[in-house]
Amino acid sequence: MSNSHPYSNLPKQAFWRTAVAELNPLAMKDLWQPRFSITKSTAIVTCGSCFAQHIGPALLRRGYHWLETEPAPRFLPQAKQCAYGYGAFSFRSGNLYTPLQLKQWVEWALGHTAMPEEVWAVDGRFYDPFRPTLEPMGFASAEEVYGLRRVTCDAIRKAIEQAELWVFTLGLTEAWRHRQLGYVYPVCPGTVSGEYQAKQHQFHNFRYPELYQTLIETLSMIRQLNSRMQFLFTVSPVPLTATASPNHVLIATEYSKSTLRAVAEDLKLDMEGVDYFPSYEMITAPPFRGIFYESNLRQVSAQGVEFVMNNFFNALTHADEKEANVSADLILPSQIEKVDVDCEEALLDAYAKVNS
Amino acid sequence: MKVCVIGNSQVGALFKAAQGNSARQYEHYDFHSILVARNVDIDSIPPGYVEIKNNRLVTTSAKHKINSQSSYYSDTGLDFSQYSAIIVSACGFWAYRNENAHWLFELRLADWPLKADSNIPTPLMVSVGLFEQITYAMQSHTVTMQICEALATSYAGKILVQPWPLPCETILLDQSWKLRRLYGDYACSISQFFFASQYKAIQQYLAQLGEQFTLLPYPDPDWLHSGYTPERFGTSDPWHMNADYGALVLQQAQRLFSNSHFG
Numbered sequence: 001m002s003n004s005h006p007y008s009n010l011p012k013q014a015f016w017r018t019a020v021a022e023l024n025p026l027a028m029k030d031l032w033q034p035r036f037s038i039t040k041s042t043a044i045v046t047c048g049s050c051f052a053q054h055i056g057p058a059l060l061r062r063g064y065h066w067l068e069t070e071p072a073p074r075f076l077p078q079a080k081q082c083a084y085g086y087g088a089f090s091f092r093s094g095n096l097y098t099p100l101q102l103k104q105w106v107e108w109a110l111g112h113t114a115m116p117e118e119v120w121a122v123d124g125r126f127y128d129p130f131r132p133t134l135e136p137m138g139f140a141s142a143e144e145v146y147g148l149r150r151v152t153c154d155a156i157r158k159a160i161e162q163a164e165l166w167v168f169t170l171g172l173t174e175a176w177r178h179r180q181l182g183y184v185y186p187v188c189p190g191t192v193s194g195e196y197q198a199k200q201h202q203f204h205n206f207r208y209p210e211l212y213q214t215l216i217e218t219l220s221m222i223r224q225l226n227s228r229m230q231f232l233f234t235v236s237p238v239p240l241t242a243t244a245s246p247n248h249v250l251i252a253t254e255y256s257k258s259t260l261r262a263v264a265e266d267l268k269l270d271m272e273g274v275d276y277f278p279s280y281e282m283i284t285a286p287p288f289r290g291i292f293y294e295s296n297l298r299q300v301s302a303q304g305v306e307f308v309m310n311n312f313f314n315a316l317t318h319a320d321e322k323e324a325n326v327s328a329d330l331i332l333p334s335q336i337e338k339v340d341v342d343c344e345e346a347l348l349d350a351y352a353k354v355n356s
Numbered sequence: 357m358k359v360c361v362i363g364n365s366q367v368g369a370l371f372k373a374a375q376g377n378s379a380r381q382y383e384h385y386d387f388h389s390i391l392v393a394r395n396v397d398i399d400s401i402p403p404g405y406v407e408i409k410n411n412r413l414v415t416t417s418a419k420h421k422i423n424s425q426s427s428y429y430s431d432t433g434l435d436f437s438q439y440s441a442i443i444v445s446a447c448g449f450w451a452y453r454n455e456n457a458h459w460l461f462e463l464r465l466a467d468w469p470l471k472a473d474s475n476i477p478t479p480l481m482v483s484v485g486l487f488e489q490i491t492y493a494m495q496s497h498t499v500t501m502q503i504c505e506a507l508a509t510s511y512a513g514k515i516l517v518q519p520w521p522l523p524c525e526t527i528l529l530d531q532s533w534k535l536r537r538l539y540g541d542y543a544c545s546i547s548q549f550f551f552a553s554q555y556k557a558i559q560q561y562l563a564q565l566g567e568q569f570t571l572l573p574y575p576d577p578d579w580l581h582s583g584y585t586p587e588r589f590g591t592s593d594p595w596h597m598n599a600d601y602g603a604l605v606l607q608q609a610q611r612l613f614s615n616s617h618f619g
Contacts, residue, residue, distance in 0.1 A: 075490045147481050148481060
């Protein structure tokens with residue numbers, strides 16, 4: 001009988017024992033083989049859920065060409081930029097937790113659909129339903145909300161025109177949308193700002209086919225304007241703060257992330273110029289034993305971010321330029337910069353009842 | 357009572373007023389000024405113009421001297437402890453002349469209508485909140501606010517602060533003025549908004565520095581509503597006022613010093 005079969009000559013990384021079980025988890029290598037070249041001159045756009053806020057600044061620190069098409073005005077002190085939504089993503093879309101959020105911003109930016117007129121008025125101040133925490137004290141007028149939304153749309157259009165790589169971090173499948181008009185909000189109206197109205201606002205837990213189709217359409221729209229655009233998807237390892245589904249939040253989280261993960265993989269398989277970076281697995285997979293979470297088991301620690309980004313950059317650089325990975329002793333490097341991530345979704349925790 | 361008047365080029369109007377005061381009301385006032393460069397861009401603003409050394413106010417660079425004829429000023433700095441009160445003239449960011457970098461030329465609010473024929477780069481639209489945040493933050497870059505900050509920790513007496521004068525209305529006649537080229541006649545309203553915003557910013561800033569600070573109102577509150585200083589107080593430079601204006605400010609100070617509840 002022949003001893004040759006498809007598993008005979010697979011590399012060590014194909015086997016759990018040699019690639020995972022027998023290794024210090026921090027010594028695991030080659031978790032990602034980039035599908036296409038990303039160099040320091042590649043113009044890169046980043047957007048997505050809270051976790052994506054780490055990527056742009058990390059790219060900048062490493063000398064990569066992170067495209068910021070909506071930069072802070074030069075007179076605004078650096079310490080205040082984050083409060084006004086600058087520096088987190090390539091433009092001030094705010095967190096985009098679901099693919100439909102990205103799609104609608106692209107549609108508005110390219111003029112495929114008109115921007116909604118909805119504005120939330122609270123105590124004489126005005127809030128943008130699509131990025132309710134953007135302005136610390138709310139906007140002075142509805143006109144201001146619309147005007148600044150147009151500015152961001154212009155920035156998104158510019159990003160589409162100029163970028164070569166679009167990095168999008170998928171966050172959630174759960175969303176709240178306008179029943180009649182169909183657009184989605186980043187958070188449930190009434191939780192951060194605005195007012196919840198059952199007749200107008202509807203919970204929706206996106207399923208695989210919808211998510212896949214939404215992203216196909218979005219990528220297509222982007223490539224109609226910029227045919228050379230490549231896409232890199234990641235899935236946020238940050239669990240849901242709360243679920244509006246009937247499931248336990250742990251179960252709801254696994255559904256959400258699993259579905260998004262499957263969508264990302266299938267896009268990679270089905271489309272040219274699309275890749276997936278496994279930041280989700282690097283934080284959540286069993287070998288890592290949750291060591292990269294803070295005590296709330298939700299927020300990713302600075303070490304975790306550094307671990308993810310080191311893996312990202314190591315995969316991009318040549319072997320002789322690879323930077324040392326996080327020490328197996330997990331000593332916190334003094335250079336790690338803790339990035340304060342702005343996350344409206346985390347604010348939902350305020351509504352959790354205290355256990356009696 | 358010895359009074360120290362210190363600040364930027366705006367001190368000039370107060371000095372001329374004192375010199376021309378036949379009643380010699382201001383003989384006990386000393387005048388000092390620190391002239392910083394015109395045409396400075398945001399990137400070249402030094403981190404600090406002044407500091408306290410051995411209980412004296414000194415400049416951090418030889419480029420920026422304290423111009424003074426007072427005996428309380430020497431190579432070791434200005435001995436501000438000799439004064440019963442100090443007037444800082446004037447707080448506010450520098451003039452938005454065409455050649456200066458200023459956020460008024462680079463940013464705009466949603467309801468500011470751009471002139472269709474403007475060939476200046478379109479200012480970036482920002483919110484009122486962000487604009488005001490910048491106006492507040494930029495105060496710390498000025499030599500006069502830095503004088504206030506230095507004195508706040510080292511001087512126990514009262515400090516009056518004169519706000520930067522509103523530009524003279526003659527500037528509206530200058531068709532080449534960048535703000536006019538951007539917004540046409542709406543430049544009036546924009547200047548009014550800016551100075552009201554800046555006045556509020558200076559108030560907030562001084563409130564944080566301490567109770568010893570008093571921000572003087574404009575000599576006529578109507579000026580803040582219009583956004584301009586009347587022509588009769590102007591000079592050939594719409595950003596610097598004459599001795600008559602200086603006299604109004606000095607009179608404001610004198611009234612406060614005479615008030616038994618003050619100090």
